[in-house]
Amino acid sequence: MPNLSFVSPTRNSPWGTYLSQIDAVEPYLGHLARWVETLRRPKRALIVDVPIELDNGTIAHYEGYRVQHSLTRGPGKGGVRYHPDVTLEEVMALSAWMTIKNAAVNLPYGGAKGGIRLDPKQLSLKELEKVTRRYTSEIGIIIGPQQDIPAPDVNTNGQIMAWMMDTYSMNTGATATGVVTGKPIPLGGSLGRVQATGRGVFVIGREAMRRLNVPLEGARVAVQGFGNVGSIAAKLFAANGAKIVAVQDHTGTILNHSGMDMQNLLDHVARTGGVGGFAGADSIADENFWDVKSDVLIPAALEGQITAERAHRISTRVVLEGANGPTTPDGDQVLADRGIIVVPDVIANSGGVTVSYFEWVQDFSSFFWTEDEINVRLDKIITGAFKHIWDTSEQHRITLRTAAFVVACTRVLQAREERGLYP
Numbered sequence: 502m503p504n505l506s507f508v509s510p511t512r513n514s515p516w517g518t519y520l521s522q523i524d525a526v527e528p529y530l531g532h533l534a535r536w537v538e539t540l541r542r543p544k545r546a547l548i549v550d551v552p553i554e555l556d557n558g559t560i561a562h563y564e565g566y567r568v569q570h571s572l573t574r575g576p577g578k579g580g581v582r583y584h585p586d587v588t589l590e591e592v593m594a595l596s597a598w599m600t601i602k603n604a605a606v607n608l609p610y611g612g613a614k615g616g617i618r619l620d621p622k623q624l625s626l627k628e629l630e631k632v633t634r635r636y637t638s639e640i641g642i643i644i645g646p647q648q649d650i651p652a653p654d655v656n657t658n659g660q661i662m663a664w665m666m667d668t669y670s671m672n673t674g675a676t677a678t679g680v681v682t683g684k685p686i687p688l689g690g691s692l693g694r695v696q697a698t699g700r701g702v703f704v705i706g707r708e709a710m711r712r713l714n715v716p717l718e719g720a721r722v723a724v725q726g727f728g729n730v731g732s733i734a735a736k737l738f739a740a741n742g743a744k745i746v747a748v749q750d751h752t753g754t755i756l757n758h759s760g761m762d763m764q765n766l767l768d769h770v771a772r773t774g775g776v777g778g779f780a781g782a783d784s785i786a787d788e789n790f791w792d793v794k795s796d797v798l799i800p801a802a803l804e805g806q807i808t809a810e811r812a813h814r815i816s817t818r819v820v821l822e823g824a825n826g827p828t829t830p831d832g833d834q835v836l837a838d839r840g841i842i843v844v845p846d847v848i849a850n851s852g853g854v855t856v857s858y859f860e861w862v863q864d865f866s867s868f869f870w871t872e873d874e875i876n877v878r879l880d881k882i883i884t885g886a887f888k889h890i891w892d893t894s895e896q897h898r899i900t901l902r903t904a905a906f907v908v909a910c911t912r913v914l915q916a917r918e919e920r921g922l923y924p
Contacts, residue, residue, distance in 0.1 A: 510590060512829075512830055512831070514590060514594075514805075515590060515591045515593075515594030515595070515804055515805070515826055516590045516591075516593050516594045516597075517830075518594065518804075518805075518826055518829060518830055519593075519594045519597045519598065519826075520541060521830040522830070522902065522903075522906055523537065523540050523541055523906070523910070525903050525906070526903055526906040526907055526910050529897060529899070529903070529907045530907070530910060530911065530914065533910075533911060533914040533915065533918065536914045536917050536918055537910070537914065539571070539573075539914070539917055540571070540597070540600075540910060540913065540914070543568050543569065543570040543571075543593050543596060543597065544569050544570060544571055544572055544611075545568070545569040545643065546566070546567075546568045546569075546589065546592075546593065547566065547567045547568070547640060547642075547643055548564065548565070548566055548589065549564075549565045549566070549567075549636065549639035549640060550562055550563075550564065550565075550639070551563040551564070551565045551617060551632055551635050551636045551639060552635065553628060553631040553632055553635055554631070555628055556625050556627060556628060563617050563618060563619045563632060563636075564617070564618045565615070565616065565617040565618075565636045565639060565640070566587070566589055566592045566614075566615060566616050566617075567581075567592075567613065567614075567615040567640040567643060567644070567649070567651075568589070568592045568593050568595075568596040568613060568614055568615070569596065569611065569612075569613045569643065569649055570593070570596035570597045570599065570600045570611065570612040570613065570614075571597075571600040571611040571612050571913060572611040572648075572649075573611055573913055573916045573917050573920065574603070574604060574609060574610060574611055574912065574913060574916050575603075575608075575609040575610045575611055576610060576611065576645075576646075576647055576648055576649055576650055577596075577599075577610070577611050577612060577613030577644075577648065577649035577650065578599060578603055578608070578610035578611065578612065578613060578649070578650050578652070578854060578857065578858075579595065579596055579599035579612055579613040579614040579615070579651070579652065579654075579854075580595075580614060580615070580651065580652045580653055580654025580655075580657065580683075581614075581615040581616060581617075581636075581651045581652070581653070581654055581657050581661070581665075582595075582614075582615070582616040582617075582654040582655035582656060582657060583616070583617050583619055583620075583621045583632075583655070583656040583657055583661075584616065584618070584619075584620075584655050584656055585618060585619060585620045586618070587616035587617060587618040587619075588618070591616070591804070592614045592615065592616050593614075594804075594826065595614035595616075595825055595826070596612050596613050596614035597612060598612070598825055598826060598846065598847060599611075599612030599613060599614055599854070600612025600909070600913060601847045601905070601906060601909040601910070601913075602846070602847040602848075602850075602851050602854060602909070603854060603909075604908070604909035604910070604912040604913050605847045605848055605851065605886060605890065605905045605906075605908055605909040606848070606851045606854070606855055606882060606883060606886045607882075607886060607912065608854065608855065608858045609858075610650075610854075610858070613649050613650075613651075614654075615636075615640065615651055616654075617632065617636055619632065621656045629661070630664055633661050633664040633665060633668070634664055634665075634667075634668045637664070637665045637668040637669055638668060638672060641668075641669055641672055641673075644669065644680060645669075645677070645680060646677055646679035646680050646861070646864075646865075650679065650680060650681060650682060650857075650861060651665060651680075651681045651682075652681060652682045652683045652853075652854070652857050653683040655803070658683075659683055659684055659685045659690065659695075660685070662681045662682070662683045662684045662685075662690075663684055663685055663688055665680070665681050666678060666680055666681050666684060666688060666689075669681075678864040679861050679864040679865055682694070682857035682858075682860040682861055683695075683857060683860070684860070689860070689863070689864045690860060691856055691857075691859050691860035691863055691869070691870075691875060692869070692870070692871065692872040692875055693856055693859075693872045693875035693876055693879070694853075694856045694857065694860055695729065696733050697852040697853045697855065697856035697857075697875075697879060698729065698730045698733070698823070698850050698852045698853030699729060699730045699731070699732065699733025699734040699736075699737065699823070699852070700733060700734075700737060700852050700876070700879065701849070701850060701851055701852015701853065701855065701879065701883055702730060702733075702734040702799065702801070702821060702823045702849055702850055702852065703733075703734050703737035703738055703741075704852070704879075704880055704883060704884065705821070705844055705848060705849050705851075705852075705883060705884075705887055706734070706738070706797055706799075706819065706821045706844065706849070707741070708884055708887050708888075709819055709821070709842065709844050709887075710796075710797070710818075710819065712891060713818065713819065713842060715796055715797075715818050715819065717738075717741055717742055717743055718741075718742035718743070719742060719743070719744065720738070720742075720743040720744065720796040720797055721743070721744050721746045721758075721760075721794065721795045721796045721797070722735065722738050722739075722743050722744065722745050722746065722795060722796065722797045722798075722799065723745075723746055723747040723748075723790070723793050723795040723797070723798050723799065723817070724745065724747070724748050724749070724799045724801060724823075725748075725749045725750075725790060725798075725799065725800045725801060725802050725806060725827075726749070726750060726799075726800065726801035726802030726803075726823065726824060727748050727749075727750040727770060727775070727776050727801075728750070728801070730801045730823045730824070730850065730853075731748075731750075731799060731801035731802075731823055732767065732770070734799055734801065734821075734823060735748065735763065735799075736763050736767065738797070739760070739761075739763040740763075743760075743796075743797070744759070744760030744761075745757075745760055745761045745763060745766075746758055746759075746760060746761075746793060746795060747785075747790060747793040747795070748761070748766070748776050748782075749776070749787060749790045749802075750775050750776050750777075750802075751775060752773070752774065752775025752776055752777030752778070753775065753776060753777030753778070753784055753787070754776075754784065754785050754786065754787045754789065754790045755776050755777070755779050755782035755783065755784055755785070756782055756783050756784075756785045756793060757781060757782040757783065761779075761781050761782055762781050765779075765780075765781050766779055766781065766782075769781075791811045791814045791815055792814050792816070793816075794816045794817070795816070795817045795818075796817060796818045796819065797817065797818065797819045797821055798815060798817040798819070798820050798821065799820075799821045799822075799823050800820065800822060800823060800824050800827035800828070801823030801824050801827075801850075802824050802827065803824060803827070804824060804825055804826035804827055805826065805827070805829055806824070806827045806828070807820070807827055807828040807829065807832040807833075807836070808829050808831065808832050809829065809831035809832050809834070809835050811832065812828075812831075812832040812833075812835035812836050812839070812841075813835055813839075815836070815841065817841060818841070818842065819841070819842050819843075819844060820836060820841060820842070820843045820844065821844050821849050822843065822844060822845055822846035822849045822850065823846075823849060823850050824846065824850070825846050825850065826846060827846065828843060833900075833902065837900055842901065843900065843901060843902060844901055845901055845902040845905050847902075847905050847906075847909065848883070848886060848887055848890055848901075848905050851883055851886070852879055852883060855879055855882055855883060856875060856879055859875055859878065859879075889908060890904045890905045890908055891904070893907055893908055
């Protein structure tokens, strides 16, 4: 398996998982396979030192990354995460999945991703601003509205995007609202952006269920991760007649076979910071989440959650990947062998980047759409993309994940072939 000298991935590590996915799609690329090695190598990887003065006067150093996997089809696009477990290999994989996701939905972007290895909960708001501004200054040499456009990801939000946009603008001497997406509305943000990823998960899930003849009314849904993606997807499923029977987040795992009252659960999370202790459900051991029977399972937390061992225990009709890379290659194989349909992350959670694209377009034109217009355009784009992937899956008799990679890699490599090599 081709590899880069500065990482040593295992099969189920993030980068190893991505490389395995490229290996699986190569036989379907035809003459474009001669270019496939470009997909196994990020175009650019930047490692930066992020020093700040803490509130107590001491100096702290954090390691930051920005990886541009591909710029063949347009500017890099992908989020920035703040997490104590961030590594270069993880960011490389996430940037590569952004390449695939943007191409699968046919957005005019390449793939990029960023991150800082830190626990934001250990920093004050002032320290968090310092880290963000210093990191933005360090990666400012490779980002820009026409070069690479960051966005929120794990533990980052609209406020952090506002600091990034302001820092970049101050350093370039002109307000550049299009340098990031996921911004607050007064700074050029788009209506519907906060809900977009979760909404996209619901819309794609509804389309998959319709094709599989799984009724939405009364469907049992289990959700891992109850942040922006999982909570909004769960709320939309419940509003359309489904029952949310199990939810897991960092505070615990809760179960109610009759379905939870979503508004009460959301109010509880707003008060306490997590689902743990919710009075409208029973608490169960975290690992028992994978034994809950459901019609739809939504892993919307971090990558690598559905291992082969857990895949053997899962009892569901559809796995709807709200997170990036939540299923390992071995887990994927077990689910396929058991006949469980996996709707891959690159289409299931593409709502966020699609509305980020809308935000970027609106910033350039300084003309903004209503939320209804946003949702109509979002639904049309991602359902059309899903139909193409579904049809490709049936045509080649391959999984939806491999089909999504066939569609995306074909688009990226066609563009690579037509652009040629310079010099």
